[in-house]
Amino acid sequence: MTNISWHAPAVAPAKEALSFLTLYPMSLGWKANRSALVYDSLHLDLKGLSEKAFAYALEGLEELKAEGQVRNDSIITIVDFDQPSVNKRLYILDLKNFKLLFNTWAAHGRRSGALMATSFSNTLSSNKSSLGFYLTDVPYYGGNGYSLKLKGMEPGLNDKAMQRAIVLHGARYVSQSSIDELGYLGRSFGCPAVPVELNLPIIETIKEGSVLFIYNSSYHPKFFYEAV
Numbered sequence: 771m772t773n774i775s776w777h778a779p780a781v782a783p784a785k786e787a788l789s790f791l792t793l794y795p796m797s798l799g800w801k802a803n804r805s806a807l808v809y810d811s812l813h814l815d816l817k818g819l820s821e822k823a824f825a826y827a828l829e830g831l832e833e834l835k836a837e838g839q840v841r842n843d844s845i846i847t848i849v850d851f852d853q854p855s856v857n858k859r860l861y862i863l864d865l866k867n868f869k870l871l872f873n874t875w876a877a878h879g880r881r882s883g884a885l886m887a888t889s890f891s892n893t894l895s896s897n898k899s900s901l902g903f904y905l906t907d908v909p910y911y912g913g914n915g916y917s918l919k920l921k922g923m924e925p926g927l928n929d930k931a932m933q934r935a936i937v938l939h940g941a942r943y944v945s946q947s948s949i950d951e952l953g954y955l956g957r958s959f960g961c962p963a964v965p966v967e968l969n970l971p972i973i974e975t976i977k978e979g980s981v982l983f984i985y986n987s988s989y990h991p992k993f994f995y996e997a998v
Contacts, residue, residue: 812863812870819861823850823985828865830903831981834923839905841979847906849876849962851887851899851986855955860964862975871975874968875944880957887986892922892930897959900928900936901989904982909973914939914963918973920982928984936960938982940969 809824827848834840844866853859860876863869878887881897891898900922907919917939922928941963943956962984964972976982
């Protein structure tokens with residue numbers, strides 16, 4: 771199990787109009803200019819992805835790469851749980867070719883909330899989502915069909931993902947019909963479930979050693995990654 775390195779954040783300038791990448795260019799280990807270029811060129815703001823979520827995702831990717839954990843550094847998956855479940859809040863990016871490969875729904879755990887995910891856990895049988903960084907593992911066929919194992923990389927936060935059987939899988943309740951019926955997306959036992967029709971291509975794209983980051987604003991203000 772790896773420990774992602776942390777240090778206490780520096781105090782940020784109190785100017786809300788400035789972007790996250792402008793506020794913290796010295797705190798981030800990766801190159802802020804490259805990050806801003808990717809974020810802007812893919813129009814991720816128009817797709818609803820938080821700039822902060824994107825910033826932390828890339829920094830975590832660089833940290834895990836430096837530790838030799840990542841087998842596929844071209845692809846990163848970000849799930850933005852600051853957005854309501856009716857939004858298409860899962861983003862799969864091809865960083866080397868500057869492409870947004872998938873933008874679709876992702877379920878959260880049934881005990882994490884209804885429309886919004888507000889409560890998270892690393893506890894067995896909690897039926898809650900876990901935040902933080904994961905590495906994708908091997909696909910397999912299980913009770914939810916073709917599924918993808920996820921290895922939680924953050925001790926105390928998501929490192930029980932394998933024990934909890936937190937996997938990426940397809941689900942019929944991840945659909946517009948569920949939103950129309952319930953007013954929010956159907957929920958899982960804690961897995962980031964995706965639409966059934968996208969399950970296979972998503973798993974084939976991100977399997978075996980790419981980074982998946984599940985974000986919520988309760989996660990990132992506490993620490994920054996140690997600058998390289």
